[in-house]
Structures are given as C-alpha cells and as structure tokens.
Amino acid sequence: MPEEEQPLEKMQSNALAEGVRSIDKTHKEQIQASWYRCEQFGLEHGSRPDFASLPRGELHDLLDQHRSLLETTENEVLPYYENILSNSACMIVLADRQGHVLNTWGQPRFGTASEHGLVGGNQWSEIGVGTNAIGTALITGQAIQVGRDEHYLRANRFMVGSASPIYNTQNDLVGVLDISSDAYLPQDHTFGMVKLMSLSVENRLIFSAFQQAHFILSFNTNVTSLDSHWSGILVLDENGTIVSANRRAEVVLARDLALLNIRQIFDIEMREIKHHPASLPLKLLALGRYQFYVKVIPPVQQIMRVPDFRQGSGYVPPTPENNKNTMKNNFEDLSDTKQEEVDSAPHNVPPNVIPLAELQHGDPHVERLIKQAHKIMEKDIPILIHGETGAGKEIFVRSLHYHSSRRQEMLVAVNCAAIPAELVESELFGYEKGAFTGAQNKGSIGLIRRAHRGTLFLDEIGEMPMAVQSRLLRVLQERVVTPLGSTEVYPVDIKLISATNRALKTEVKDGRFRQDLYYRISGLNIELPPLRKRHDKVKLIAYLHARLSQEEPSPPLSDTMLALLEKHPWPGNMRQLAHTLKVGMAMADGDELEEWHLPDDFFDDLMMSPPESTEVSVDSVATEPLEQLIPRLLSEYKGNVSQTAKAAGVSRNTVYKYTKLKTPN
Numbered sequence: 001m002p003e004e005e006q007p008l009e010k011m012q013s014n015a016l017a018e019g020v021r022s023i024d025k026t027h028k029e030q031i032q033a034s035w036y037r038c039e040q041f042g043l044e045h046g047s048r049p050d051f052a053s054l055p056r057g058e059l060h061d062l063l064d065q066h067r068s069l070l071e072t073t074e075n076e077v078l079p080y081y082e083n084i085l086s087n088s089a090c091m092i093v094l095a096d097r098q099g100h101v102l103n104t105w106g107q108p109r110f111g112t113a114s115e116h117g118l119v120g121g122n123q124w125s126e127i128g129v130g131t132n133a134i135g136t137a138l139i140t141g142q143a144i145q146v147g148r149d150e151h152y153l154r155a156n157r158f159m160v161g162s163a164s165p166i167y168n169t170q171n172d173l174v175g176v177l178d179i180s181s182d183a184y185l186p187q188d189h190t191f192g193m194v195k196l197m198s199l200s201v202e203n204r205l206i207f208s209a210f211q212q213a214h215f216i217l218s219f220n221t222n223v224t225s226l227d228s229h230w231s232g233i234l235v236l237d238e239n240g241t242i243v244s245a246n247r248r249a250e251v252v253l254a255r256d257l258a259l260l261n262i263r264q265i266f267d268i269e270m271r272e273i274k275h276h277p278a279s280l281p282l283k284l285l286a287l288g289r290y291q292f293y294v295k296v297i298p299p300v301q302q303i304m305r306v307p308d309f310r311q312g313s314g315y316v317p318p319t320p321e322n323n324k325n326t327m328k329n330n331f332e333d334l335s336d337t338k339q340e341e342v343d344s345a346p347h348n349v350p351p352n353v354i355p356l357a358e359l360q361h362g363d364p365h366v367e368r369l370i371k372q373a374h375k376i377m378e379k380d381i382p383i384l385i386h387g388e389t390g391a392g393k394e395i396f397v398r399s400l401h402y403h404s405s406r407r408q409e410m411l412v413a414v415n416c417a418a419i420p421a422e423l424v425e426s427e428l429f430g431y432e433k434g435a436f437t438g439a440q441n442k443g444s445i446g447l448i449r450r451a452h453r454g455t456l457f458l459d460e461i462g463e464m465p466m467a468v469q470s471r472l473l474r475v476l477q478e479r480v481v482t483p484l485g486s487t488e489v490y491p492v493d494i495k496l497i498s499a500t501n502r503a504l505k506t507e508v509k510d511g512r513f514r515q516d517l518y519y520r521i522s523g524l525n526i527e528l529p530p531l532r533k534r535h536d537k538v539k540l541i542a543y544l545h546a547r548l549s550q551e552e553p554s555p556p557l558s559d560t561m562l563a564l565l566e567k568h569p570w571p572g573n574m575r576q577l578a579h580t581l582k583v584g585m586a587m588a589d590g591d592e593l594e595e596w597h598l599p600d601d602f603f604d605d606l607m608m609s610p611p612e613s614t615e616v617s618v619d620s621v622a623t624e625p626l627e628q629l630i631p632r633l634l635s636e637y638k639g640n641v642s643q644t645a646k647a648a649g650v651s652r653n654t655v656y657k658y659t660k661l662k663t664p665n
C-alpha cells in the first residue's frame with residue numbers, strides 16, 4: 001500500500017471503531033467533526049483541492065481489481081436509476097475505499113472534468129479535498145449529504161454531494177457511490193436514492209457470490225416489499241448456518257448473525273426451508289417476537305437427485321434395438337455404444353433443462369457441434385465454448401451435463417465475472433478454517449471440489465484474474481485441489497467446460513490470459529453461432545415460443561409475426577429473443593402475438609442495425625485486439641456504447657475502459 005494512504009486508512013478504522021457512537025451524531029455534528037479533522041490536516045478554506053491523481057497505469061490496475069464492483073454497478077444497478085436521474089444534470093460517481101474515482105456516469109452542468117475534479121483516478125479523500133460527500137462517507141462509514149457551503153474548501157462549494165458507502169459480503173467497506181449536482185435537485189430525494197443504490201449494489205454482490213450454491217432468504221415486514229432493496233437478506237448453507245447477510249438484516253434483527261443457525265432466528269428448520277416452494281412467502285416469527293414475511297430463494301444449481309429404479313437389482317436393460325428407436329430421430333450417429341445411447345436418452349432431464357435434441361432445428365453446423373460435444377463429455381477432454389452473449393452457452397452446458405454419465409452428480413456453474421475478484425480464489429479452491437480474516441470459521445470446500453465426479457462450468461473464463469489462472473492450471477495438471485491456508489491436497493475428478501464471449505487467443509497474445517491455461521482448457525473448441533447466423537432461426541423462434549406457451553398460453557405465431565422476428569438482428573441473441581417473446585406474450589394476454597405487443601427496444605434494434613453491417617463487424621472480432629476493435633466499432637455504431645459492447649462481445653464497462661482512458665483527463 002502506498003505510504004500516503006496510511007493516515008486515511010487509520011482514520012477510517014478509528015472512526016469505524018467508534019462504531020455506534022457516530023451513528024447517533026446529527027448531520028450538523030458530522031459536518032463539524034469533519035471540519036475539525038480538516039483543520040487537523042492543516043487545510044485552509046482557500047486551499048486548492050489536492051486530488052493526488054493516480055497515474056494512468058495504476059488506475060488501470062485499480063479498475064481491474066474492481067471490475068466486479070464496476071460491472072455490478074453499471075449493469076445491475078444503474079439501469080434502474082438512469083431514467084430517474086437522466087434529466088437532472090447530475091453525476092453519479094463510484095469510488096474505491098480510498099476515495100479514488102473509478103467511474104462516473106451522467107452529465108453535470110458544473111463545467112469540465114478538470115474544473116470539478118470528478119474524474120477517473122482523482123482521490124476525494126478528506127485529507128486532500130476537505131469535507132466532501134465521498135471522503136466523509138468513507139471516514140464515517142455512513143451515508144452523508146454535504147451541502148454547498150458545508151464543503152471545507154471554497155473550491156468545492158459549487159455542488160451538493162450525496163454519498164453512501166458500499167460493504168461487501170464480509171462487511172468490509174469496498175467503495176462508495178455518490179450523486180453530485182449543482183444544487184437544483186430535490187436533495188432529500190437524491191440522498192434517499194444514493195442510499196438505495198448502494199444497498200442495491202451490496203445485495204447484488206451477495207447474490208453473485210452465493211446464489212449458485214446457497215439458499216437465500218429475503219425478509220420484510222410487508223409481503224409486497226419482499227423484493228425491495230430494503231429487505232433483509234440471509235445466506236444459508238445446507239445445514240441452515242447463516243454464512244452471510246446484508247447490513248439491513250443485521251440492523252433489523254439487531255444482532256451479529258454470523259454463523260448462527262437459522263432456527264436461532266426464525267421459527268423454522270432448514271429441512272422445511274429446503275422443501276418450501278420459492279413463489280410462496282412464509283409468515284415467520286423472528287426471535288420469538290417479531291413477525292416477518294420471508295421468501296425462500298433456492299440455489300440456482302440444485303443437486304438433482306431423482307430416484308432411478310434401474311439402480312436396484314432385477315433391472316434388465318432394453319435391447320440395443322429398442323433403444324435405438326427412442327433415439328433415432330435426433331441422434332442417429334451417436335449410438336455407437338450402449339453407454340452413449342443410455343446417456344443421451346432424455347428420461348432424466350429435469351424440466352428446466354432443454355433436451356440436447358431440442359437445441360437445434362436443422363442447422364447442420366449446430367447439429368454437428370452438439371454431437372461432437374456430447375461424445376466428448378464421456379472422454380477426459382475439456383470443452384471450450386465461444387459465443388456471443390446470450391447465444392445459449394450455459395443452456396447448452398446444462399443440457400450436455402444431464403445427458404452425460406455424470407448427470408447424477410452436480411453441475412457447478414461459476415460465473416468468473418460475477419464473483420468479486422477478491423473472492424474468486426477462495427470460492428473456487430475453498431479455504432481452511434480461519435484461513436483469512438473474514439473467512440467463515442468452519443472453512444469452505446470450494447466450488448471445484450463441489451463438482452467432484454460432476455461437471456465444472458467456468459463461464460466467462462476470460463475474466464479470471466491472472467493469479468487465479470495459475471492456481472487453476474495446477475488443479476488441471478495435477479488433478480488435486482489445495483484449499484487456501486491448507487497443506488492438504490484433495491483429488492478431484494471433474495469434467496471441465498469453459499465458456500467465453502471474448503477472443504481468448506487475442507487475450508493470450510496480449511498477455512491477459514495464460515497461454516498454457518488456454519491449451520489446457522481448449523481440448524474441443526466450439527463456436528456457438530449467434531442467432532442471426534443460424535440457419536434454423538425461424539424454427540428456433542417457433543420452438544421457443546411454443547416452449548414459453550407452456551407457462552403463458554398463447555396461440556401459435558402467425559407467418560407475419562415470424563417474418564418480423566426473423567428480420568431482427570438479435571444482438572442479444574437467444575436471451576433477447578426469450579425476453580422479447582415473454583414481454584410480448586404477457587402483453588397479448590392469451591391472444592395471438594401482434595406487432596404492437598412487442599417492447600420498444602425490439603424496434604430500436606430493428607431500425608438501428610441492419611444485419612449485414614453487424615455481421616461484417618463481428619467476423620473480425622475474433623482476431624482484432626480490443627484496443628483497435630473497440631474504437632473502430634464505436635465509430636461504426638456512431639458512439640452507441642451498448643451496440644459496441646454487444647458486437648465486441650464485451651461489457652459496456654470494457655468499452656469505456658478502452659475509450660475513456662485514452663482521452664486526456
């Protein structure tokens with residue numbers, strides 16, 4: 001850590017250690033306390049702000065370290081607030097725990113970046129900039145609004161800032177969100193909004209880290225508010241131990257929840273939670289006194305163990321002849337061995353998994369790649385799937401797993417981009433009891449060992465931090481896992497499937513992805529085509545519509561509607577198609593789907609990107625380095641960041657990274 005950061009760290013921990021005392025301070029007292037600190041730092045009202053701006057390279061590293069925080073804010077949180085804030089000439093700022101600005105969104109009226117200083121890499125600490133929303137929120141660990149004249153330095157009195165700190169699942173302060181404007185916004189509203197946004201980021205971080213393998217409970221006093229960000233959230237392991245919680249849960253229940261069992265909080269046993277339907281809220285008593293409504297959110301990947309009577313004695317397998325009949329239509333080439341015939345039979349596919357045979361409807365390329373991957377599932381060869389976002393990579397992997405001989409064991413899907421960078425290592429490899437501060441006392445087995453004898457799906461593997469790549473390489477070479485803080489080795493037998501929407505070879509060339517790991521994970525390389533390039537597009541659209549009709553009954557699509565859907569470029573691929581159909585069918589409410597039922601963004605895409613130009617851009621994506629590709633696509637799409645991100649197969653944040661950083665501050 002650079003030396004100059006230490007006093008701030010110290011101040012911060014002292015102030016946090018003061019803890020509850022500062023919670024009761026009135027706003028005025030908080031500002032006075034901050035002004036007193038500024039005096040102690042030797043600041044004067046007329047001083048120029050000292051932003052201790054980071055050199056470009058260090059900012060780059062900082063952005064890399066905070067990628068998941070940035071992406072969670074950018075993709076999961078801002079879209080909900082953009083509409084509300086878009087007309088208000090304000091700036092939304094995300095800063096790290098030292099107060100360095102990581103990114104900004106919005107258009108303030110208060111001049112250029114060099115005038116107001118809210119710019120990437122600038123540090124808004126109290127020591128350098130005096131009382132200000134970001135720096136003061138970091139020191140007190142609480143949300144605060146700093147009015148124009150409450151800024152210690154006159155130079156900052158042109159604006160009002162509202163900031164709220166963000167804590168991670170270990171309750172460490174990881175950053176701060178701020179809305180700054182030049183005082184024409186209704187300020188109570190802005191303050192409420194920034195608090196809500198930081199809660200929302202925190203909740204998303206919890207979901208990203210735990211939703212794959214844990215039960216999550218959200219609770220509130222009102223049944224209609226169960227999905228609100230103000231709800232308490234508890235994360236439970238299989239035994240009902242509380243392994244994480246949001247701040248709201250601790251405040252509402254007024255106790256330290258770490259590692260308590262759920263039955264010590266609510267009048268319910270873990271056994272009952274496991275069998276409770278997700279859509280039905282429970283009415284429970286907390287701590288024997290307070291009544292709450294509770295929603296059970298089961299893990300995304302549940303262990304699917306269904307009884308299979310054939311495992312008992314006395315079962316006579318069918319003759320190969322019979323078996324062939326079942327499979328004939330879809331997998332004629334696959335039936336070289338008896339084992340493969342049984343594996344590809346869809347009898348064991350859970351209802352939420354699409355059978356392999358239904359993943360394609362006459363596209364020869366897709367048909368071939370499904371057959372190849374299905375065969376390779378039974379060999380000790382890893383599979384790497386490349387495809388644009390939403391093309392159906394994960395759906396494909398689920399289907400492969402449930403058609404393989406590993407289907408009785410777990411499919412563990414890990415989204416490497418969604419887990420905060422600092423947690424990837426411990427989540428994957430597990431850790432020993434007490435291995436690091438903040439670790440659960442009991443230790444954790446880790447996701448790789450969870451996938452033992454099953455399938456490990458590493459989604460967005462291109463986002464994996466370098467240090468984790470080296471450890472993963474060792475696991476793949478030696479087939480053993482050593483948890484953090486341990487000297488034990490545990491053998492693992494996993495089928496590895498990785499997926500990416502980046503051009504991994506370019507990442508290797510540019511030094512962002514280890515070459516040796518690339519060769520380890522890419523035994524069979526599969527290119528899953530985007531929807532617009534599929535020859536079975538029309539049949540696929542009709543199939544998806546029919547599948548969705550099981551939940552939301554709807555008459556078959558008319559020819560006119562099919563023709564319209566076929567014309568669309570579908571930059572968001574199957575995901576966008578599914579979303580469009582769902583919205584349209586809900587609007588049609590049981591009637592035939594018509595043009596006016598479809599959402600507005602469907603028509604935006606239809607008008608904005610002629611399919612030909614999209615294809616030209618995307619073809620070269622695989623080989624062109626991002627620093628050239630992104631500016632090129634950006635100008636092709638006339639500055640449209642969303643379209644550029646989709647075409648390059650990267651997040652909006654990556655687009656900003658390769659454009660903004662190149663423009664002088």
Ligand SMILES: Nc1ncnc2c1ncn2[C@@H]1O[C@H](COP(=O)(O)OP(=O)(O)OP(=O)(O)O)[C@@H](O)[C@H]1O
Binds near residue numbers: 354395396574578
């Ligand atoms: N073959 C399919 N049939 C029906 N629906 C599909 C199919 N493939 C994908 N979908 C729909 O598209 C959504 C996105 O698919 P999926 O998550 O597999 O995409 P992905 O390629 O893994 O995306 P990302 O790269 O963003 O993770 C699914 O939730 C599902 O609704």
